[in-house]
Amino acid sequence: xxxxxxxxxxxxxxxxxxxxxxxxxxxxxxxxxxxxxxxxxxxxxxxxxxxxxxxxxxxxxxxxxxxxxxxxxxxxxxxxxxxxxxxxxxxxxxxxxxxxxxxxxxxxxxxxxxxxxxxxxxxxxxxxxxxxxxxxxxxxxxxxxxxxxxxxxxxxxxxxxxxxxxxxxxxxxxxxxxxxxxxxxxxxxxxxxxxxxxxxxxxxxxxxxxxxxxxxxxxxxxxxxxxxxxxxxxxxxxxxxxxxxxxxxxxxxxxxxxxxxxxxxxxxxxxxxxxxxxxxxxxxxxxxxxxxxxxxxxxxxxxxxxxxxxxxxxxxxxxxxxxxxxxxxxxxxxxxxxxxxxxxxxxxxxxxxxxxxxxxxxxxxxxxxxxxxxxxxxxxxxxxxxxxxxxx
Numbered sequence: 001x002x003x004x005x006x007x008x009x010x011x012x013x014x015x016x017x018x019x020x021x022x023x024x025x026x027x028x029x030x031x032x033x034x035x036x037x038x039x040x041x042x043x044x045x046x047x048x049x050x051x052x053x054x055x056x057x058x059x060x061x062x063x064x065x066x067x068x069x070x071x072x073x074x075x076x077x078x079x080x081x082x083x084x085x086x087x088x089x090x091x092x093x094x095x096x097x098x099x100x101x102x103x104x105x106x107x108x109x110x111x112x113x114x115x116x117x118x119x120x121x122x123x124x125x126x127x128x129x130x131x132x133x134x135x136x137x138x139x140x141x142x143x144x145x146x147x148x149x150x151x152x153x154x155x156x157x158x159x160x161x162x163x164x165x166x167x168x169x170x171x172x173x174x175x176x177x178x179x180x181x182x183x184x185x186x187x188x189x190x191x192x193x194x195x196x197x198x199x200x201x202x203x204x205x206x207x208x209x210x211x212x213x214x215x216x217x218x219x220x221x222x223x224x225x226x227x228x229x230x231x232x233x234x235x236x237x238x239x240x241x242x243x244x245x246x247x248x249x250x251x252x253x254x255x256x257x258x259x260x261x262x263x264x265x266x267x268x269x270x271x272x273x274x275x276x277x278x279x280x281x282x283x284x285x286x287x288x289x290x291x292x293x294x295x296x297x298x299x300x301x302x303x304x305x306x307x308x309x310x311x312x313x314x315x316x317x318x319x320x321x322x323x324x325x326x327x328x329x330x331x332x333x334x335x336x337x338x339x340x341x342x343x344x345x346x347x348x349x350x351x352x353x354x355x356x357x358x359x360x361x362x363x364x365x366x367x368x369x370x371x372x373x374x375x376x377x378x379x380x381x382x383x384x385x386x387x388x389x390x391x392x
Contacts, residue, residue, distance in 0.1 A: 005377045008118050012369040013304075015114035016362060023106045023365070024358045026050060030102040031353040034091030037133035040067040043089035043102075044130055047109055051128060054113050062129070063146035065139060069130035070148065073116035080124030081153035081382055083372050085112045086320070088134045088157070098349035099135065100160030100336065103361045107158050107334075110365035115372050122376040127152065131319075136175075138282030140319035144326050154375055154385060155323050156293070158364035160352060161333035162341050163309035166301065167294035168333055170287035171220065171246040172253045173317035175279045178204065178264050182273040184237035194235030195272045198228050201239040203267030204275075208243075211259060219256055220246040220314065246317055248286045287321040288392055290328040292385045293371065297332055300370040304363055309335065316343075328389040334364045 030043045044067045048058045051071040062068040087108035088101040112128035119126050129148065133139035143149060180201050185194030208221055215221070223243030229236030245260055247253040261277060268275040298308060320331045336357040341347050351357050374381055 004121070005373055008121060008373050008377065009370050011118050012114045012373060013366050015117050016110050016366045016369060019110050019113055020362055022050070023110045023361060026109065027102045027106040027358060027361060028353060030089055030105055031097045034096035035089075036093060037090045037135055037137035037139070038065070038067060040089050040132050043105060044069055044132070047087060047089065047105055047130060050109060051112070054116065056116065056128065063143040063148045065132055065142060067130070067132040068139060068143060068148075071112065071128040073112070073119050073126040075116060075119040076125040077123045078125065080122070080376060082125040082127060082151050083154045083156070083375055084127040084129050084149070084152045085368060086140070086155060086157040086323070087128065087130050089130070090133050090135050090137070092135055092344060095344060095346065096349055097352045098345055099343050100348065100352040100357065101134065103160050103336070103352055103357055104157060107361050107364045107368065110361070111368035111372070114365065114369045118373070122373065123379070124376040126372070134319055136281055138284065138319045141282035141284065141322045144322050149323060149326055152327050154293070155327050155329035156368055156371065157320065157331055158368060159331060159333050160336045160357065160360065161343065162335060162337045162339045163311070163333060164301065164306060164335040165311055165333040166298035166308060167289045167291070168311060168331070169248060169289055169315060170321050170331070171218070171248050171315050171317045172250055172284055172286040172321060173244055173246045174253060174257055174283040175281060176243045176245055176257065176260060177278045177280070178241045178243070179276045179278070180239040180268055180273050181276070182235065182237050182271065185235045187233045187235050191235060195237070196235050197239040197271070197273050198236040200268040200271035200273040200275065201225055201228070201241050203270050204241065204264045207263035207266055208260060211263060215256065216247065216252060218248050219252065220244070221256070221260060248315070250285060282319070284317050284319050285321040285325045287318065287331055288324045289330050290324070290385055290388055290392075292381070292388045293328060293330040294332070296371045296374050296381070297330055297367055300367045303370065304366055306363055309339070328385050334360045336360045
């Protein structure tokens with residue numbers, strides 16, 4: 001690395017430090033105003049306002065999604081690659097920001113503002129992309145499909161967690177909804193005249209439980225009953241269930257989906273009922289972390305005095321998987337709680353609005369900015385990133 005890049009890395013870390021109080025304020029505001037998928041109008045407004053006040057050119061409604069945006073740093077060099085920081089800002093029903101998306105938003109914002117100030121000394125372009133509806137809506141999937149990432153060469157974001165990890169992957173996921181149809185009757189005087197749709201749903205759960213012994217260890221299937229009937233004295237003529245099917249491999253995900261459907265068809269057949277399948281939103285692809293970007297980010301964390309934890313346990317799913325299948329990208333994790341405290345919990349939500357959470361936000365923004373300096377400041381490094389992506 002040249003002395004010039006060393007100097008730029010010092011500059012961007014100072015830029016993030018200068019932004020700390022402003023970023024904390026925005027992160028707290030988003031936390032206090034949780035908005036569900038595709039309804040993140042306030043969060044989008046605060047983030048885009050901050051970008052515009054700092055000279056970014058902002059397109060709202062990117063990719064046809066009302067709460068998506070693309071912010072473009074005006075200091076650019078069209079001859080170089082385009083790097084994008086991604087912001088998430090949707091909340092969970094009932095739990096608010098129990099996945100820390102208020103921090104993801106401000107991490108991307110902070111890194112983008114800090115890097116934009118030195119971008120004229122680098123080769124390339126910088127975008128800050130607002131990606132709504134990660135929690136089940138597949139906002140990034142839609143943005144990929146609509147061409148928003150066509151001009152992006154490298155995409156990066158950081159997610160809060162109970163561990164600091166540089167190269168963690170994710171599971172692909174597909175939702176599967178099932179509606180079972182039977183025939184109503186009096187459950188006591190004429191039960192033989194009815195067809196119990198709930199029995200079909202319960203048999204489906206039992207069939208899937210039997211399937212687990214024969215699933216790949218890394219795969220997951222989990223579901224809930226969303227309709228179990230009206231009253232105990234009425235044979236349920238309708239029942240419904242919703243399942244998530246997950247795998248780190250796209251091919252096996254489709255195979256497992258077919259097997260789960262067979263479990264439901266068998267349950268319906270046993271009860272004499274009928275079953276129909278449907279789904280909301282988009283399936284998510286598994287994540288493909290870029291090893292060169294992972295190494296750079298890891299080195300920059302260590303430069304900032306942050307150590308890495310050992311990966312363990314299962315993985316979740318994210319629509320960032322679709323982005324990393326389209327362009328080189330990373331989705332590392334930064335620790336904001338003690339190990340073992342799960343995301344999507346009250347404790348995790350509290351941490352997302354804590355001093356510890358905001359300190360991690362600043363560290364992650366610095367690590368992203370430092371990594372971008374190396375990507376846009378060293379042509380050979382960028383070539384390595386692209387080569388690793390093509391060979392993966």
